[in-house]
Amino acid sequence: MREFLSTRELSSDSIYSILETAEAMRKKPESIRSERFAANLFFEVSTRTKTSFQVAEKRLGMETLDFQMESSSMTKGESLYDTVRTYEAIGADLLIVRHAYDHWYDELAGRISVPIINAGAGKGEHPTQSMLDLLTIYQEFGSFEGLNVVIAGDIKHSRVARSNAYALTTLGANVSFAAAPGFEDDSFDIPYVSMDEACDMCDVLMLLRIQHERHAQVSYRTTSYLGDYGLTMERERRMRDHAIVLHPAPVNRGVEIDTRLVECDRSRIFKQMENGVHTRMAIISILLNEWGAGHENFTEKYQTIAT
Ligand code: CP
Numbered sequence: 001m002r003e004f005l006s007t008r009e010l011s012s013d014s015i016y017s018i019l020e021t022a023e024a025m026r027k028k029p030e031s032i033r034s035e036r037f038a039a040n041l042f043f044e045v046s047t048r049t050k051t052s053f054q055v056a057e058k059r060l061g062m063e064t065l066d067f068q069m070e071s072s073s074m075t076k077g078e079s080l081y082d083t084v085r086t087y088e089a090i091g092a093d094l095l096i097v098r099h100a101y102d103h104w105y106d107e108l109a110g111r112i113s114v115p116i117i118n119a120g121a122g123k124g125e126h127p128t129q130s131m132l133d134l135l136t137i138y139q140e141f142g143s144f145e146g147l148n149v150v151i152a153g154d155i156k157h158s159r160v161a162r163s164n165a166y167a168l169t170t171l172g173a174n175v176s177f178a179a180a181p182g183f184e185d186d187s188f189d190i191p192y193v194s195m196d197e198a199c200d201m202c203d204v205l206m207l208l209r210i211q212h213e214r215h216a217q218v219s220y221r222t223t224s225y226l227g228d229y230g231l232t233m234e235r236e237r238r239m240r241d242h243a244i245v246l247h248p249a250p251v252n253r254g255v256e257i258d259t260r261l262v263e264c265d266r267s268r269i270f271k272q273m274e275n276g277v278h279t280r281m282a283i284i285s286i287l288l289n290e291w292g293a294g295h296e297n298f299t300e301k302y303q304t305i306a307t
Contacts (some may be wrong), residue, residue, distance in 0.1 A: 001290055004283050005105045005118040007127045007167040015167060018131050019138050021282035021302045022275070029281060031061030032288060033296040039065040039092035041084065042119065043074075043099040048249060049119050049128065052276035053096050060281055065092055081107055088114050093293055094284060102159075115287040123157050123214055129248050130163035132279040134171070136272050137204055140244055144171035150198040152178035153208030153229070153256055155185045157215065160248045161208055165190060176202075180229045195228075199235040207231060207247040207256045231257040236264065244268050 001014060038057045042050050057064045065087065069075075074083060084095055096117045097104065102124035108116065120126045134144075141147055149168050155161045155177050165188055168175045176191050177184070178198040198205060210225070226232060231245065236258070239245075245257070245266045253259040262269060285302065288294030295301060 001286055003105075003116045004127055004287060005116065005121075006125045007130050007163045007170075008125075010127075010167060010170065012170055012172075015131070015134065015171060018279065018282050018286065019135050021286060022131070022135050022278040023139075024302050025281040025285070026278040029059050030295060030301065031059075032285070032294050036060075036062045036093040036288065036293060037065055037091050038062045038094040038096060038284070039067065039087040040119075041067045041087065041095060041097045043069050043080070043097070044120060046098055046120070048273055048276060049098065049126075052273065053117075053119065053280050055277050056280035056284060059277070060284060062094075062284075065090075080104060081111065084108060084112060084116075088112055093291075094288065115291055117283060117287070120159060122159065123162075123211070124159050125163045126159040126248075127163045127167075128276070128280055128283060129160050130167050131283065132272055132276040133160075133164055133206065133246055133248070134167060135275045135279050136246060136268050137244075139271075139275075140268070141203065144168060144173045147173045147203045148176070148201055149173045149204040149206060150176045150178055150193060150202040151206045151208065152195060152198055152231075154183045154210045155179045155208065156183050157211035158208045160206075161185070164206065178229070180225070195230070195235060196238070199231070199238045202239070203243055205231065205239070205243060205245050207245065209248065209250060209252055209256060225255050226258065230255060231261055233258050233260065236261055236266065239266065246272060249273065 040050055040053055054064050087095060092114060094115050096119050098119040100122050102122035104121055105118060118125060118127055151161050151164060165175055176193045178193050178195050247269050249269055251262055253262060285294050289298040
């Protein structure tokens, strides 16, 4: 794995390797062998992803290079490529990029000589979010084969839905979508169920935020969305005893989910955030190891656990 941009081409073995490495990192984190710089280039806002990358880098003993778009030379017209190339030239060993374009990484392909991690690409993909979601499911169920996972909400505009649909399908889960009219994405060969059906049959209910900022026009009155398409108290009561609820957050409380359910027994929403640090430590470590810049004896320390 030379970069981490998408879950589409990830094999089942690669995914399990990341999850097992993340578990090993959770139990026994170790610093990498020498000073390394990670540049966190967020061209879109973030709380969880940016902060958990920062914590992951610190726990790995890395130096973090911050970036604020408003005070950067992008305000003078510098391009994404030139900004990224500049951080590489100055000494970044690793580039973590979030950008509003769905395929921002296409213009960097083959032009940058350090590993790149996709921290969110418009409506395209959010592969590190997917890995932390998978880790949360894995900790709960121990496998994915035959698991009923319903991804519910604004599928059409969600990079989280896309990355998880690819990865969960690869892992053998039974993936379904539940979406309000206009929020479907027909590019997937994945069946749709109603929210009531979803709550009756799922092992994992993965809720999504309505991505208002990616809509061309106002689409739903948020007052009626919860009752029509969200996780209400009544729907939660219908769920099977062992079923869990995920949400990548930020949560629109009272829209996708009744605010009383955000921290209910089934909810793993804050667990997902915690897992974000372990997962990102694992992805950084695997990539740096692949580039010859990571932990000493990485394979013995982590990959033997992972395979
Ligand atoms: N889930 C997620 O990507 O959150 P942030 O936008 O806060 O990083």
